[in-house]
C-alpha cells in the first residue's frame with residue numbers, strides 16, 4: 001500500500017470508496033473542495049480522480065483493492081493510521097449492480113452483490129470505526145439507494161444489499177452515536193453514471209422510464225449526491241443528524257401519483 005503523504009497531517013481526512021468514477025469521483029472532488037485530505041479506494045486505479053483532487057490542492061493517496069476483502073479493509077485502515085494518524089469521514093460508495101429476475105439469480109451472483117455492497121461497507125465501518133471511536137468523533141456516509149427503501153423488480157440481490165446497508169447504518173448510528181460517531185445513508189434515485197449506462201445497455205430501462213417517474217423530471221447528477229454527502233460529512237452543518245436514510249431522488253419516493261397524473265402536472 002503506497003501512502004506517500006507526510007505523517008501527522010492536520011487537515012481532516014476522508015476515505016471514499018469507489019472513487020475512480022461516477023458518484024465516487026464527484027464525492028471526492030466535493031470533499032477536496034472543502035479541504036479534506038483524501039484516501040481514494042477502488043478496485044481499479046482512480047487515475048483521473050487522483051489527478052483532479054491533487055489539481056485542487058488536496059493531499060491524496062490511492063489504495064487499490066477489493067472492498068469485499070477483510071485483509072484489504074484492515075490494511076487500508078492500518079495505512080490510514082500510519083500515514084495520517086486520523087480519519088474523520090468514511091464514504092462507503094463502491095457498489096455493483098445486478099439486473100436479473102430473482103428466479104434466475106445464481107447464488108454466486110447473489111453472494112458477490114452482498115459481499116461488495118454490504119459486507120465491504122461493514123468491514124470498512126469496523127476497521128475505520130475503531131479509529132473514530134478512539135478519537136471520539138467521525139462521520140460515516142453509506143451510499144444506499146431508493147432501492148434500499150422500496151422494492152424494484154429484477155433486483156433481488158441489489159435491493160436486499162441496499163436494504164441491509166440502511167439497516168447497518170441505523171444500527172451503527174444507535175451503537176456509536178453516544179461515542180461521537182454519526183452514521184447516515186444517502187439514497188440516490190437513478191443517476192447518470194457508467195452503472196446507469198451498463199444497466200440500460202442490458203435492456204433494463206430507458207431514460208424516459210426514469211424521467212417520467214421522477215416529479216422533478218430528470219435523473220440525479222452525481223453532484224447532487226456529492227453535495228448531500230458533503231453536508232452529512234460535516235459536523236458543523238449536520239452535527240445532530242444521525243441514522244437517517246436521506247433520499248436524493250427529486251421526489252421519487254414521496255410520489256405515489258399514477259403516471260398520467262404526474263405528467264399532467266408538468
Ligand SMILES: NC(=O)c1ccc[n+]([C@@H]2O[C@H](COP(=O)([O-])OP(=O)(O)OC[C@H]3O[C@@H](n4cnc5c(N)ncnc54)[C@H](O)[C@@H]3O)[C@@H](O)[C@H]2O)c1
Nearest residue numbers: 018020022023042043066067094095145190191193194195
Ligand atoms: N447510478 C445510479 O443510478 C445509482 C443509484 C442509486 C445508488 N447508486 C449507488 O451509488 C454508488 C456508486 O454508483 P455509480 O453509479 O457511481 O457506479 P459506477 O459503476 O459508475 O462506479 C462504481 C465504482 O465502484 C468501484 N467498485 C466496484 N466494485 C468494487 C469493489 N469490490 N471494491 C472496490 N471498488 C469497487 C468501481 O471500480 C467504480 O469505480 C453505488 O453504491 C451504487 O449502488 C447508484
